[in-house]
Amino acid sequence: MSFTDLKLIDPLLKAIEEQGYTQPTAVQLQTIPQVLAGKDVITSAQTGTGKTAAFALPILQLLSEKQDAPRGNRTIKALIVSPTRELALQIGNNFKAYGRHTNLRTTVIFGGISEKPQVDVLTKGVDILIATPGRLIDLEKQGIINLDDVEVLVLDEADLMLDMGFIDDVKHIDNLCPKEKQILLFSATMPYKVEQLAHTILKWPERIEVTTTSSAAKNIGQVLYYVPKRNKIELCLHLLRNEIEGSILIFRRTKFGVDKLEGALTKNGYKVETIHGDKSQTDRQEALKKFKNGLVNILIATDVAARGIDISELDAVINFDLPNIPETYIHRIGRTGRAGSSGMAYSFCGADEKNYVTTIQQLLQIAIPVEESHPYPLDPKAKPITHKSKDSGSKHKKGRKSVASKKKKKRWY
Known part of the structure; x- marks a missing residue:
């Protein structure tokens, strides 16, 4: 038609x-x-x-x-x-x-x-x-x-x-x-x-x-890396040195994460631009312009900032942090492999993101191929890190008072 x-x-x-x-x-x-x-x-x-x-x-x-x-x-x-x-x-x-x-x-x-x-x-x-x-x-x-x-x-x-x-x-x-x-x-x-x-x-x-799950998988090669959270930056650098080339869009969950990764990549000699909600409109447009014109080949963004970016020739997407909404994964990887061209999507999964992989694969109705031969494998038995202090609440026991407090205070009853 x-x-x-x-x-x-x-x-x-x-x-x-x-x-x-x-x-x-x-x-x-x-x-x-x-x-x-x-x-x-x-x-x-x-x-x-x-x-x-x-x-x-x-x-x-x-x-x-x-x-x-x-x-x-x-x-x-x-x-x-x-x-x-x-x-x-x-x-x-x-x-x-x-x-x-x-x-x-x-x-x-x-x-x-x-x-x-x-x-x-x-x-x-x-x-x-x-x-x-x-x-x-x-x-x-x-x-x-x-x-x-x-x-x-x-x-x-x-x-x-x-x-x-x-x-x-x-x-x-x-x-x-x-x-x-x-x-x-x-x-x-x-x-x-x-x-x-x-x-x-x-x-x-x-x-x-319009369901696009099958078309998302058609032109885009997908690969999954299980990696400890602390080693994600090293894995990213390893792949940029040895495997991933061209124009690359990297997704991070938070603005802080975007800035942290930008610092690490810049320190290692990569030309990088970033966009997130805290950047001024002028800075965001300038970053996008540099990326589109090929002055930098890596753009790091949050999901919110990346919506509406129309980049016609994108070679790869890196899901540095996996999204907790499976449709967002399809949304992200759909930015490469457009108009019949091929593209690659690389996803890093820490111990606390394994559930996200399950829901993404259910939506895609395929298993994403896992790459096991890389320098920073995740221990299959690794469990999510829970940031809990040993002593919850006050360091004092309930009802405990200091010696000075006991001396000074008089009971009213």
Whole structure:
């Protein structure tokens, strides 16, 4: 099936061709007709499946067909809410690329940088707004943004949005928009809280689920290393020296872990950049730019910071810390082996992460091959380290008082 079969208008077909796409992905095939039909939609699909185009193309078409406002009198007709700055920028780039032959104006707003340039663009009028929740609510309170004319509201990466604590903001944004509107909800995973949100704000939605577990395993070689936690950095250095080459994305669970690994790799002569929540927007964009341009070949990131990063040619992913949510593993490794190319995923498993491997393999429905011949094997009998002090609570026994205390205090009874 081609994009023409989806009944897309010529300006969009021309832009799609210029982008080099020939056939729609599964998520686009299933989602685009439903959005064009004006239905509320819940789509479950991971990054790399083409889901941005699944909502960007039909939104551009719907707005193009209705466009009648003079250039200086535009109001926001479509609002896309995104949890992270990087993802918002990525969505903005996609809208601009697909809508280049339409007369629609798109802009992106997010925190961490000056409001003024964003306010200047908004004042001139836009048709499509992509925003992170905080900056959107800020500018709405100041009276700079008016959402009274929104016809389509998109909540992208809804699971991450709720994980980051944006639930109240999302409900507030929904209330700022007209009651009669089309809502599209996209999420990599569908935990209970996402289902709950969908039930609250969507009306009789069409449900679309694109399972990518088999395709994740198809183009990507996976290998698992059982290694003591204390030796993970040494194993990482060993693999970088002897096996892993090219552009590498390394996942760590915490910001502290990202910084610690960056220090170790830099000390050993590797060119490294990092992105996590404590970095300024400018620093994050600069790090990503250096990585994409090949000035550094290693990027270390947390899951939250890495969402929305679109890196087309990635040779390997290293799961330095295994994720406790199995879908996140698929999400991570899906960043390599894109568009038919091959990639590798290396995962380090400590004694306290063995349960994560079990749930990941159940979801994948395959056993991840284990590499045993490496310098830092984990003792098969090793148990998770529990950080418990010998004496819990106070070092004094209950009711014990110091000699001085006994002398000075007089009982009142």
